[in-house]
Amino acid sequence: MTAPNDIWLIAPTDLTLRLDEIHVWRIDLDQPEVQLQNLATTLSSEEMARAQRFYFQEHRQRFIAGRGILRTILGRYLGIQPRQVQFNYQQRGKPVLADTFADSGLAFNLSHSQGLGLCAVNCTREIGVDLEYIRPMSDLEALAKRFFLPREYEMLRSLSANQQQEAFFRYWTCKEAYLKATGDGLSQLEQIEVSLTPTEPAKLQILEDWSLFELVPANNYVAAVAVENFGWNLKCWQY
Known part of the structure; x- marks a missing residue:
């Protein structure tokens, strides 16, 4: 993890x-x-x-x-x-x-x-952030097949069970962060393509004028921030 x-x-x-x-x-x-x-x-x-x-x-x-x-x-x-x-x-x-x-x-x-x-x-x-607690999901593959694009679904299926959980929530937070920034709903999840692997950071495909940052704020959590344009300096504060 x-x-x-x-x-x-x-x-x-x-x-x-x-x-x-x-x-x-x-x-x-x-x-x-x-x-x-x-x-x-x-x-x-x-x-x-x-x-x-x-x-x-x-x-x-x-x-x-x-x-x-x-x-x-x-x-x-x-x-x-x-x-x-x-x-x-x-x-x-x-x-x-x-x-x-x-x-x-x-x-x-x-x-x-x-x-x-x-x-x-x-x-x-415009900015969006999504945070998820990584938890076991019995219907993980079914959800991925419904909401993810074919290439994302195939990448997920190629991973071990442990890696699948983390990758699923990474995909989800990246897509959700972008949709929250734009104000679009979850119905658009399958239209946003994200490229990632267990060892490489996620990228938004096609969307050339958006930045994506992945964060791990605590054990068993993943998060993503999406914001328009590039060249951002990210600062993280503990309240």
Whole structure:
């Protein structure tokens, strides 16, 4: 299994996002009760209503942590309090900053799996991030046959059972990161071709004006970030 990337640093107090940078934040969603209470005070009434709709307390707490920390991170870039951050929602539910903050050019995307979250931030360009916990799946080959392109499916089938799991989630995160950046839905998964092997980084095929970064934020996790254009400097922060 791929080892976690040893690239997660504590962000400086004078945090700056340059035009050629992508910042990715690693977020622990399992926060202490006192911290959860503080984060809950930053959420809007609509977000708190959403939190209360979760049946399991664990899911409710992780939602509050994810949204509160997202607000805290974005507030740092915008120079405002977390509670002052406002969102709009695109057609498929993707949160974006409200029109009030359009002049900032700030773009972001959030993904979470189990107790871990990732937030990718960029200035002016569309960005998408996807994070997945690598877990056994009984229908892995069937899902790959349905959602992956023939060359991807054949590459997956050529691997050992252990390698198949990791490769499947690598394919999935790469495709999903791109689709989240563009705002397209999962119905487009099979139209995005990704080239990868167990030892080589993934690449988006055909799409010449997009960059793709693979990350391993923790044991048994894989993630990918997709962003328009090239020449990006990637910085990874631990919240």
